Amino acid sequence: MKLDHETCYRAVQARDRRFDGRFFTAVLTTKIYCRPICPAPTPKRENCIFLPCAAAAHEKGFRPCLRCRPEISPGLFAQFEGAAVVSRTLNLIAEGALDNGKVADLAEQVGVGDRHLRRLFTEHLGASPLAVAQTRRILFAKQLIDETSLSMTDVAMAAGFMSIRRFNEVMQKTYQRSPANCDEFMLQKIRKTHLHPPKLR
Amino acid sequence: MRFLLPRAIPGVEAVASDFYCRTICLDGLHGMVEVRPVEGQNHLLAKIRFPKVGAIAPIVERLRRLFDLNANVTEIAAHLERDPQLRGRVAALPGLRVPGTWDRFELAVRAILGQQISVAAATKLAGRLVEAYGEPLNLGTSIETSLRFMFPKPEVLAIADLTPLGLTRARAKAISSLAAAVAEGQLHNFSSLESAVQTLCKLPGVGEWTAHYIAMRALREPDAFPATDLGLRRSLSPNNPLTKAQLLEMAQSWRPWRAYAAMYLWLSEGLADDLALLAEGIALEP
Ligand SMILES: [Zn+2]
Numbered sequence: 500m501k502l503d504h505e506t507c508y509r510a511v512q513a514r515d516r517r518f519d520g521r522f523f524t525a526v527l528t529t530k531i532y533c534r535p536i537c538p539a540p541t542p543k544r545e546n547c548i549f550l551p552c553a554a555a556a557h558e559k560g561f562r563p564c565l566r567c568r569p570e571i572s573p574g575l576f577a578q579f580e581g582a583a584v585v586s587r588t589l590n591l592i593a594e595g596a597l598d599n600g601k602v603a604d605l606a607e608q609v610g611v612g613d614r615h616l617r618r619l620f621t622e623h624l625g626a627s628p629l630a631v632a633q634t635r636r637i638l639f640a641k642q643l644i645d646e647t648s649l650s651m652t653d654v655a656m657a658a659g660f661m662s663i664r665r666f667n668e669v670m671q672k673t674y675q676r677s678p679a680n681c682d683e684f685m686l687q688k689i690r691k692t693h694l695h696p697p698k699l700r
Numbered sequence: 701m702r703f704l705l706p707r708a709i710p711g712v713e714a715v716a717s718d719f720y721c722r723t724i725c726l727d728g729l730h731g732m733v734e735v736r737p738v739e740g741q742n743h744l745l746a747k748i749r750f751p752k753v754g755a756i757a758p759i760v761e762r763l764r765r766l767f768d769l770n771a772n773v774t775e776i777a778a779h780l781e782r783d784p785q786l787r788g789r790v791a792a793l794p795g796l797r798v799p800g801t802w803d804r805f806e807l808a809v810r811a812i813l814g815q816q817i818s819v820a821a822a823t824k825l826a827g828r829l830v831e832a833y834g835e836p837l838n839l840g841t842s843i844e845t846s847l848r849f850m851f852p853k854p855e856v857l858a859i860a861d862l863t864p865l866g867l868t869r870a871r872a873k874a875i876s877s878l879a880a881a882v883a884e885g886q887l888h889n890f891s892s893l894e895s896a897v898q899t900l901c902k903l904p905g906v907g908e909w910t911a912h913y914i915a916m917r918a919l920r921e922p923d924a925f926p927a928t929d930l931g932l933r934r935s936l937s938p939n940n941p942l943t944k945a946q947l948l949e950m951a952q953s954w955r956p957w958r959a960y961a962a963m964y965l966w967l968s969e970g971l972a973d974d975l976a977l978l979a980e981g982i983a984l985e986p
Contacts, residue, residue, distance in 0.1 A: 509708055517774050573742070573769075583892065583923075583956070590920065593761045610891030649753065657756035 508547040510535045520573040522549045525561045532556035537567035554634035555625035562673055570638035582623045584609050597632035598659045637673050651679055710827035711849040723837050725850045726755050730838050765920055768797035776957045784952055785936055789968040798959050804852040804918040805882050809912050828865045838905045854882040874905025884929045893921045916959040925951055925958035934967040
């Protein structure tokens with residue numbers, strides 16, 4: 500189902516939980532993107548654009564909000580009605596198909612051409628397959644930092660980054676702070692538990 | 701959990717009403733996961749014990765699929781509610797998901813084991829299979845657990861003689877053929893639901909029902925729909941079960957979420973436990 504600007508804006512004003520995960524609000528003035536349920540004051544109508552997935556926001560240069568935490572949004576990479584190929588590809592990306600592999604090989608696995616796959620992604624998600632893979636890594640890393648006791652090196656590896664340097668670079672660029680400072684407070688709170696319990700949504 | 705509970709494989713899984721625990725094997729390494737809902741909150745908490753930290757992302761992703769957390773439940777419910785026959789059932793079970801599986805092969809074996817016998821009997825057989833052919837759990841450290849085995853590997857079951865475990869010859873052959881196909885990587889990727897069902901049906905002992913059931917739970921095909929299922933055919937017309945064609949006709953408007961419609965119908969019939977008896981048992985395979 501396609502959501503129009505007005506429906507989305509009203510959902511954001513009402514912080515309507517039913518829309519959580521179905522779109523993200525990117526705010527042109529702050530360059531930050533949010534879930535529909537974000538507790539922050541609702542931005543002006545003309546400053547909002549609505550995007551179908553988090554990767555679209557990342558690709559357009561928006562940063563994830565630290566208050567509503569897009570990384571724990573439900574349905575982050577949910578199935579899409581009428582686009583079985585996209586859903587199938589998202590599953591393979593989630594299994595790490597693009598951590599080492601190429602988009603062309605991925606396309607072959609789901610039985611479509613490389614360019615067709617990119618076009619489907621743009622049409623349904625507003626983001627390329629590579630952006631989706633990268634966004635997954637970033638958001639998953641952020642969740643691990645906040646909710647587990649893993650060291651930064653472990654987080655980088657667990658989230659599928661090829662090197663700790665790359666991890667630091669990407670996280671610095673996304674959150675404008677080093678990963679270790681991403682959420683110092685949360686981290687200390689959770690360090691008391693010794694197992695690593697990521698939350699599933 | 702209500703669905704997973706009676707199906708837990710002894711030695712591999714432990715399930716309670718608010719708890720799911722199992723052994724896992726990835727890249728030859730053993731581990732354990734524990735998942736429970738957080739009271740009053742809309743999420744699950746997973747505890748993962750695994751020797752390699754790089755495996756956490758795939759483990760979490762597989763757990764998400766096991767609990768079908770990627771499903772767009774509001775959208776699915778809104779779609780199915782348009783049919784007056786489903787409206788009440790959808791309202792009664794908000795946020796229903798289609799339970800998946802940790803391991804596709806394990807689920808497929810479980811589906812074949814369950815053909816024409818009760819869930820309890822199938823569970824007992826699965827337990828014997830695991831004890832005979834599963835690798836013993838090795839976590840490096842010793843921890844208190846009733847879980848002792850990995851689910852057997854396809855390469856092992858492909859050449860094992862399963863009849864001494866109490867399986868019929870046909871069922872044993874079905875499982876070894878499936879195992880051989882999986883070991884050769886034949887059941888890895890499908891470009892569509894149709895091609896998956898077609899390929900699965902070519903295996904001996906796998907009919908349309910089992911193929912759709914595997915597609916629904918193991919392959920996460922949201923439109924899979926075992927239309928030959930007696931429980932489904934009865935649920936909308938208790939006295940005079942619909943034919944497969946009639947049911948398929950009716951299910952047209954449920955697409956592309958027919959798997960969810962099937963779950964609503966099964967569960968709302970109060971068939972949570974017996975469901976499999978109807979679904980896995982009475983729905984006869986060719
Ligand atoms: Zn926000």
